[in-house]
Amino acid sequence: MPQRFSQQRERIYQTVLESRAHPTAEMVYQQLKPEMPRLSLGTVYRNLQQMAREGRLTELDGPVTRFDAVTRPHTHFRCRACGAVLDLETVPYDERLDRLAAARGCVVTGHTLIFTGHCPRCAGQDGRHEYRPEEKRDNCKI
Numbered sequence: 001m002p003q004r005f006s007q008q009r010e011r012i013y014q015t016v017l018e019s020r021a022h023p024t025a026e027m028v029y030q031q032l033k034p035e036m037p038r039l040s041l042g043t044v045y046r047n048l049q050q051m052a053r054e055g056r057l058t059e060l061d062g063p064v065t066r067f068d069a070v071t072r073p074h075t076h077f078r079c080r081a082c083g084a085v086l087d088l089e090t091v092p093y094d095e096r097l098d099r100l101a102a103a104r105g106c107v108v109t110g111h112t113l114i115f116t117g118h119c120p121r122c123a124g125q126d127g128r129h130e131y132r133p134e135e136k137r138d139n140c141k142i
Contacts, residue, residue, distance in 0.1 A: 008036065012047045016057060017069040022076075022085035024064050060085060060114070076114045081122035088115065 015028045023031075025045040032039055048067050052059040058068040062078055066085055075088040091113055098108045117123075 008039065008043070009047050009051075011036065012044055013051060013056060013069070016048070016067050019069075022060060022066040022068050024066050028067075060112075062114070073111075076112075077119070078114050078116050079119035079122055080116050081118055084119050084121075085114075086119065 011032060012028055015031055016023055019027075021027065025041060025048055028048065029039065029041045029044045032044070048057060049059070051057040052067065055071060056069075058071050060066040060068060060076065060078075062083075062085075064083060068076075068085075068087075070087065073093070074090045077086045077088050078084070079086075093111065097111070101108050
């Protein structure tokens with residue numbers, strides 16, 4: 001059941017909606033803190049979690065949970081070096097997967113496809129991985 005409207009909650013949602021970085025709760029908090037000094041990281045996280053449960057946001061699991069305002073099915077790419085998440089074109093879903101799951105007694109209600117590798121900034125010009133831990137790029141923006 002959706003929660004009642006609150007200006008704070010809507011600003012949190014708008015921040016995710018306007019971001020192409022698939023932000024973490026910490027990223028949303030850092031962006032909103034200057035305009036909302038009483039905001040806490042816990043409040044941001046709880047609101048993001050609630051909006052994900054309501055279907056307003058998609059929660060992307062990984063080493064750090066990220067959020068996406070695009071809730072239609074689509075594919076992601078996660079950089080293993082810097083953690084950046086990029087949207088990719090949608091990969092067609094193969095219904096044979098439903099049959100494989102059904103054969104084991106499972107009911108498929110959705111799917112998530114996240115490719116992993118190295119983004120253009122963390123890979124060399126020739127596509128080879130050149131990342132070195134001492135050069136980690138936090139919140140890489142491609």
